[in-house]
Amino acid sequence: MQDTLRITEVFYSLQGETRTAGLPTVFVRLTGCPLRCQYCDSAYAFSGGTIRTLDDILEQVAGFRPRYVCVTGGEPLAQPNAIPLLKQLCDAGYEVSLETSGALDISAVDPRVSRVVDLKTPDSKEAHRNRYENIELLTANDQVKFVICSRDDYDWANSKLIQYGLDRRAGEVLFSPSHHDLNARDLADWVVADNLPVRLQLQLHKYLWNDEPGR
Numbered sequence: 001m002q003d004t005l006r007i008t009e010v011f012y013s014l015q016g017e018t019r020t021a022g023l024p025t026v027f028v029r030l031t032g033c034p035l036r037c038q039y040c041d042s043a044y045a046f047s048g049g050t051i052r053t054l055d056d057i058l059e060q061v062a063g064f065r066p067r068y069v070c071v072t073g074g075e076p077l078a079q080p081n082a083i084p085l086l087k088q089l090c091d092a093g094y095e096v097s098l099e100t101s102g103a104l105d106i107s108a109v110d111p112r113v114s115r116v117v118d119l120k121t122p123d124s125k126e127a128h129r130n131r132y133e134n135i136e137l138l139t140a141n142d143q144v145k146f147v148i149c150s151r152d153d154y155d156w157a158n159s160k161l162i163q164y165g166l167d168r169r170a171g172e173v174l175f176s177p178s179h180h181d182l183n184a185r186d187l188a189d190w191v192v193a194d195n196l197p198v199r200l201q202l203q204l205h206k207y208l209w210n211d212e213p214g215r
């Protein structure tokens, strides 16, 4: 029996988020997530999907001849075979990122992968799932992200930034407005007013293609 993963979609687009925003990237979206963030824009990946072998996924990725590959979901780390997939993508020579909720242990992820770890805010309704042990594992190759829904979420994110010195632990600290919940301009104004060492992140793909799956 070959190693398999349940996959919602594999597509080639411009990376809409994180430090590689704007760069052509292959996305591998794994099916299923143990969380239910209030704002989730990828709920279509909670169920369904297709069981595929790692070899089959790697072959499809190679067909796009990408430099960047992003493994997302759903929650990738909820499937044990996400770990070998990430390693094999690195071995194939791609620059690999992983989007993860921050609720699961990130320690087994290949160190060549840039781990994009969300800290779920109170307004996500999943903040109780945050696995704070992950913070000690972060390196300059990793990114920490807060999806912010309100001024209260912003103040909470700012307090975590200070409490854990996140800007010194991770290569990037990203503050992203929750699409539909918070005006990007308000968040931009708060970041400037408070002189925070964080990068405002807008979801480029939503400006370009609205909320279409597969873009």
Ligand SMILES: C[S@@+](CC[C@H](N)C(=O)[O-])C[C@H]1O[C@@H](n2cnc3c(N)ncnc32)[C@H](O)[C@@H]1O
Pocket (backbone or CB within 6 Å): 033, 039, 040, 041, 042, 072, 073, 074, 075, 076, 099, 100, 101, 102, 118, 145, 147, 176, 177, 178, 179, 180, 203
């Ligand atoms: C759909 S999740 C999949 C990966 C993983 N489950 C996670 O939460 O990081 C990918 C990224 O999209 C973000 N996201 C989801 N819905 C969003 C929204 N409405 N506005 C902004 N970012 C959102 C998540 O916080 C996460 O950083």
Ligand SMILES: Nc1nc2[nH]cc(C(=O)O)c2c(=O)[nH]1
Pocket (backbone or CB within 6 Å): 013, 014, 015, 016, 017, 027, 042, 070, 072, 073, 099, 205, 215
């Ligand atoms: N273009 C594009 N960039 C993305 N970056 C992260 C995404 C995600 O859904 O995790 C995503 C996505 O769905 N589309």
Ligand code: SF4
Pocket (backbone or CB within 6 Å): 033, 034, 035, 036, 037, 040, 041, 042, 043, 073, 074, 075, 101
């Ligand atoms: S953890 Fe990620 S995929 Fe799961 S509900 Fe939250 S944003 Fe959506």
Ligand SMILES: [Mg+2]
Pocket (backbone or CB within 6 Å): 041, 042
């Ligand atoms: Mg998305």
